[in-house]
Amino acid sequence: MRRIIVCTFLTLDGVMQAPGGPDEDAEGGFEHGGWQRPVDDEEVGTAVAGWYERSDAMLLGRKTYEIFASYWPTADPADPFTDRRNGIHKYVASRTLTSVAWRNSTLLEGDVAEAVRRLKASDGGDINVVGSGDLAQTLMRHGLVDEYRLTIHPVIVGTGKRLFADGAIPTALAPVGVSTTKGGTVVGVYRPAGEPDHDSY
Template structure:
C-alpha cells in the first residue's frame, strides 16, 4: 500500500496560494504571490530536499501541473531539484486536460478519488501531493491522505486559498516530527490518525 502525503508551504493563517512568485497564481485577485521566499531559510530547504529524496512520485492537480510543466523542463540544470523534478513520475488529476507532455507524466482517468484509491493500492513508494489545493481537499474528503508534511511560515496574508478550507473533514493527527527553524518557520510532519477525540475541562 502506497502512502499519499500532502506536502506544501503555508502561511501562519493557512494560505497555500502562490508561495513561489507574484505571477504563480492570481486566481481570485490574489495579490500576495511570492510570500514564501522572504521567510525562507536553509533549514527549510534542507528539510524539503530530504522529503523529496524519500518520495517516489508526485500527484498534481491541473493548475499545479501546468505551473510546474512550464518551469521545470527548462529550469537551471545546476539546481539539484531540476533533475529530481523532471525525472520523477508524475500523476495528474484533471477534468479538462486530455494529454500531459511533461516527461514521466500520466493523466489519471475517471473520478480522481477512485483513481487515487487505485494508485494507493499499486506497488511503489510514497506519493507526494504538491500544491494542488483543490485536489488535496478532494483527497481529504475521501480519507485518502496518510500524512501531511508542512512548512508553516511566519507571515499572515489574510486572503487566498487555504489547505484546510471550509468543509475540511475533522481528523486526528499524530505528530511524527515538529521543529522550528531559526527564522521561525515550523517544519511539521503529521500522520492521520482517525477521527478526533472530544473531552471537556
C-alpha cells in the same frame, strides 16, 4: 501499499496560494503571490529535500501541473530540484486536460478518488501531493491522505486558498516530527489519527 503524502508550504494563517511568485496564481484577485521567499531559509530547503527521499512520484492537480510544467523543464540545472522534478513520475488529476507533455507524466482517467486508490495499491514508493489544494481536499474527503508534511512560515497574508478550507473533515493528527528553523518556520509531519476527541476544562 503506497502512501499519499500532502506536501505544502503554508502561511501562519493557513494560506497555500502562490508561495513561489507574484504571477504564480492570482486566482480570486490574490495579491500576495511570492510570500514564501522573504521568510524562507536554508533549513526549510533541507527539510523539503528530505521529503522526497522515499517518494518516486508526484500527484498534481491541473493548475499546479501547468505551473510546474512551464518552469521545471527549462529550470537551472544547477538547482538540485531540477533533475528530481523532471525525472520523477508525475500523475495528473484533471477534468479538462486531454494530454500531458511534461516528461514522465501520466493523466489519470476516470474518478480521481478511484484512480488514487488504484495508485495506492500499486507497487512503488510514496506519492507526494505538491500544492494542488483542490486535489488535496478531494483526497482528504475520501480518506486517502496518509501523511501531511507542512512548512508553516512566519507571515500572515489574510486572504487566499487554504489547505484546510471551510468544510474540511474534522481529523485528529498524530505528530511524527515537528521542528522550528532558525528563521521561525515550523516544519511539521503529521498523520491522520481518526476523529478528534472533544472535552472541556
